[in-house]
Amino acid sequence: MFHIIRNSLPILSVFLILSGCKSTEPANTLDVANTAEQTAPIIQGSCPRVSFREGTTYYRAYTRKGEGDPSKITYQSSLADATRSCTISGGQLNVSVFAAGRLLAGPQGKAGEVQLPIRVVVVDKKTKSVLYSELSTQVVSLIGPNLTAQFVFNDPNVIIPAGAGGETEVFIGFDSGPKS
Template sequence: MMFKGKGGAMLRTAAVILIGASLAACQSSTDGLNVSQSKTDNSDLEKVTFEELRGYCPKVRLRDGTAYFNTYEGEETSQNVRYQAAITDVSRQCKYENGRLAMTVAVAGRVLLGPKGSSGTIQLPIRVAALKGDTVVYSDIKPYSVEVNTAGATQFIYTDPNIAVDQPDARNIVIFAGFDEGPKKGAATN
């Protein structure tokens, strides 16, 4: 429908006003979310502290050479690989409690069978460490069991929920995660 001339401009204006009024009439205070009814009892939820709200949670990093782990049958050659594990992601969660920073670190990855591999349970040596400057304030290494099969890659998620350090006065904590067999057998220790 075309409105031409001076009368057409008035009709177009009237049509726009009429459409706008129609749309406004479709809106009512009972449509959508009623705020007074949406209140829930949050008494069972944990309260967020100011420190947590600030959001400082140390980053998790991988050191060079710790993202991959191979096991061999005999000599360390590509033909003798039993299992090859790789860390694909790391994450962390932080909480401030009683003047301490409590952290949970998660390490995700996958394991592939090599030419000499077979289905079964393997142990992955995973270490999580926290450093404040050059000082180690937390370190733990655990063998983590993973059930591998011959149907492609096996995914795993390792979690260390036990990290607790004094509440930092600066953003000076670094978390490292990775594979670590510890000292080599026969190696001298201090």
């Protein structure tokens, strides 16, 4: 027991020293006042919430002329969780949107790369106007004996006016429609 405490003393000493370093001007301590442009993380409460629209969490691809026939599915994918992180810079709110997904080969599936169409949309809650809409392609490789894969989608380029965070909602999901 004594050797655990003795081995932990150097680490604890560093934490105690660092915790004693206080300044009323964090910019002077960290020397960030001289940087050309600052990007500050913001509290998640000011960051718009991310959700899925009904019918956009699942995506299925079929063989030619096999639409709707379960035996003709080449692959299917689902999105399960979504989150975001926000920073504010130059009067704009930069939102990085993430979603966790899974891809599974169907009866007609085979190993290889699959391109999944995922759209991120930001909507103003009051006016219902679209502030941002981007269709991206997530490339996922189906490999191994089970032909399954997990993936994390990220769109780091969502930019909206800084004051709009509480007045907007971010949607993410599969989009099999036109590429607009």
